[in-house]
Amino acid sequence: MTESGKPILYSYFRSSCSWRVRIALALKGIDYETVPINLIKDGGQQFSKDFQALNPMKQVPTLKIDGITIHQSLAIIEYLEEMRPTPRLLPQDPKKRASVRMISDLIAGGIQPLQNLSVLKQVGEEMQLTWAQNAITCGFNALEQILQSTAGIYCVGDEVTMADLCLVPQVANAERFKVDLTPYPTISSINKRLLVLEAFQVSHPCRQPDTPTELRA
Amino acid sequence: MTESGKPILYSYFRSSCSWRVRIALALKGIDYETVPINLIKDGGQQFSKDFQALNPMKQVPTLKIDGITIHQSLAIIEYLEEMRPTPRLLPQDPKKRASVRMISDLIAGGIQPLQNLSVLKQVGEEMQLTWAQNAITCGFNALEQILQSTAGIYCVGDEVTMADLCLVPQVANAERFKVDLTPYPTISSINKRLLVLEAFQVSHPCRQPDTPTELRA
The missing domain is CATH 3.40.30.10 (Glutaredoxin)
Structure with missing residues (x-):
């Protein structure tokens, strides 16, 4: 502190x-x-x-x-x-909490680690894009299916949860790696609804103290 | 069910x-x-x-x-x-709970996903061993240092926690991939203390319904 x-x-x-x-x-x-x-x-x-x-x-x-x-x-x-x-970022119902943690872990353990900077360095420049796209596509195929049974307005029901905090940054990575999001209508519409919320806006990569001038918005 | x-x-x-x-x-x-x-x-x-x-x-x-x-x-x-x-598998003290979750996530998000079957398939047979060893070594270098400030008898203090449930299977993977464990005396000794506990023994890969006969113990 x-x-x-x-x-x-x-x-x-x-x-x-x-x-x-x-x-x-x-x-x-x-x-x-x-x-x-x-x-x-x-x-x-x-x-x-x-x-x-x-x-x-x-x-x-x-x-x-x-x-x-x-x-x-x-x-x-x-x-x-x-x-x-x-x-709260975890619902009160333990079964819904399980869904939130399952989706969060799917992204934080099953997608992001496979397309992060240090792994892509190891993969080599030539293969980076394909590797990252593959990791995200595999994960999103599963996620789209799971969300169909858990989602309301957001990933799990109608309250913003930890799962949504994982979803939005992962979709941004998908866009950065030029993943076609057409096959993921549920992911895309939840992402869109979240991006307009103030907490997602002020925390956005384009509005940080270390954001380079050319990427600021 | x-x-x-x-x-x-x-x-x-x-x-x-x-x-x-x-x-x-x-x-x-x-x-x-x-x-x-x-x-x-x-x-x-x-x-x-x-x-x-x-x-x-x-x-x-x-x-x-x-x-x-x-x-x-x-x-x-x-x-x-x-x-x-x-x-309980999470301590009562929220700060210790944070340590347990941090160690669990380090293994479940920072090591295991990089050396699991589907990633190693993508890496190709020739590079598999080096890739897996590298992922485990990077993670264990960090973990050894973190455990020095959190561990008692086990990963966090003297009670078995979720962190220990992640540690033992990861050490088994390290052994399978022939990682030299000499630089990790804290990890090794916690692992040894956990392996003798009944819950770790009955759940061991060599004692499951689907364990092949030649690997049973």
Whole structure:
């Protein structure tokens, strides 16, 4: 935390995992300070000695809050949910909570890790786009089907949940990797409804302290 | 659920994600039936029409319980924790809960997805071993450091938690991929202490209904 007691979010404007946490912080009205970690510049600032000491996985987001340091976006969101429960991001019904966590894990464990920067580096420049598109398509094929039985206005019912915090940044990645979204009408319409909400707008990659001028909106 | 009301676990003996759930079921004393899904045989039984209808991600584990179907191992474990809270797999202290979820997500989102069967198939036979070793080594380097500040007898303090349910199956994968565990004394000693517990033994890949005879112990 800062001297004034504000939480500190180590974040990269384009990181979809950071965006998930930024939405949670915005929805819950938690004031925080951003420390940008540029994953590209200087060979990747996440590899600096200082940052590695903070997060040995060399990844964003990392949140300093209440005297502790938490890594992993879903672990951060679950902590915020327990300590700052309003508005809630997990439904009251345990069966619906299971759906929310299932969708969140599908994205956070089944799609995003396969198309993140460090994996794409290993895959090599020539194969990157195909690899990323494949990972997203496989995941979205499943997700579209699952959402047909869980969704209301949003991913699970009619309240914004942790699943929605995972969906929107993943759709942004899909667009960045030029995935055809036509086969995913449910995903697309939920995404559209979420993007107009204030918390999704202020946390958007095009409106962060570290967003390069040419990408600002 | 079966007609008798028992939960059904769709599982593969060697799947590390299935093993996580088997440990949870064993610890909580939940009687269940196993439906084996062989990820190799018949070109992969997870690709059958019937199984895809059940789990569009074409992955194990999947649990049918209380009239619902849950995919994703951590979502399943969180549901079990809410509905069958004894013995607890998440500490009472929210800060320790955050550590448990952070370690669980590090393994379930940061290591396992990069070395699972479908990714290794894409990487190609020649590169598989190096790729898997690299994913596990990167993750374990971070995990070893994190555990030094969270561990007691087990991953977080002295009680078995969800983090331990992720650790043991991941160490088994590391051994299968011939990762040198010498640089990870904390991981290794926690793993050793957990492996002797009954719930970890009955759920072990070498003791499942679908374990091939030559691998049984």
